[in-house]
Amino acid sequence: MSFSVNSSPTALISGLLAKTNSADQAAFMNLSCVNFPKHLEPEKSPEEVALAIFQTNAVAAGNGVGIFPRMARLNHGCSSAFNVVYSWREKEGVLVVYALKSIRKGEELLTTYTELRRPREQRRAYLTEHYGFYCTCSACSIPEEQSRASDIRLATISEEYGRFATWGNHEISGKEAIDHIRKIWALEDEEGYWSERGRLAADAAWIAAAHSE
Ligand SMILES: [Zn+2]
Structure with a gap:
């Protein structure tokens, strides 16, 4: 998979998330996050929420990083x-x-x-x-x-x-x-x-x- 170097972290995570099925998306969006930007409202910024969830829960997996919803619990x-x-x-x-x-x-x-x-x-x-x-x-x-x-x-x-x-x-x-x-x-x-x-x-x-x- 490749991404334009112009894509922001927010767009990158949302783009990846959009490629998963709805059950995986729901499991992902149910995870907790910390340090969500205070000036934003979560309800109005789902893409920022997705990024914060990623930053909170991502773990090293070989050469990459991954989100493992069960383990993240x-x-x-x-x-x-x-x-x-x-x-x-x-x-x-x-x-x-x-x-x-x-x-x-x-x-x-x-x-x-x-x-x-x-x-x-x-x-x-x-x-x-x-x-x-x-x-x-x-x-x-x-x-x-x-x-x-x-x-x-x-x-x-x-x-x-x-x-x-x-x-x-x-x-x-x-x-x-x-x-x-x-x-x-x-x-x-x-x-x-x-x-x-x-x-x-x-x-x-x-x-x-x-x-x-
Ligand atoms: Zn302790």
Whole structure:
């Protein structure tokens, strides 16, 4: 598909939308959007609404971006609160949502909209600015004292990642690198933050192999 370089983002999105069937159009227009221009009225500017919906909900899909109306319904949770991640599978041309932990029947699926290794206050400020909501997920609603402990754990995880990364420049030994992974693993266990497990295990295996002789 090609578009004139003169077409505006608004015209581009509306043009693409017009090519889909009416059920898909309805599913798309039902999605939420943030940062809709304040000087416009949504009822009078459906094309601007479509653009705002696109900007709010589009996700990377291989070399392009896409809108996935069912996945776009997923709400956000921080740290221990989110339980699914998603990724695009090029071969099948589908976006797959993966569970990170066991999910009880009826439990809400929550993904994450942002980098989570930062304190509650910063996460809330970011989510308010970019997504228009003040986060009250289960990780953000814990009592003050527990929240401070969580902030410290998340900051320590970030620091440990920073130290671990120096292995790539040969600044630390393989054993030290694995020790950092162990610390991250233990902290994430305590925090209930499991999304990085696969990656961490792969890194540990890679380091062990590199230092095997
Ligand atoms: Zn939260």
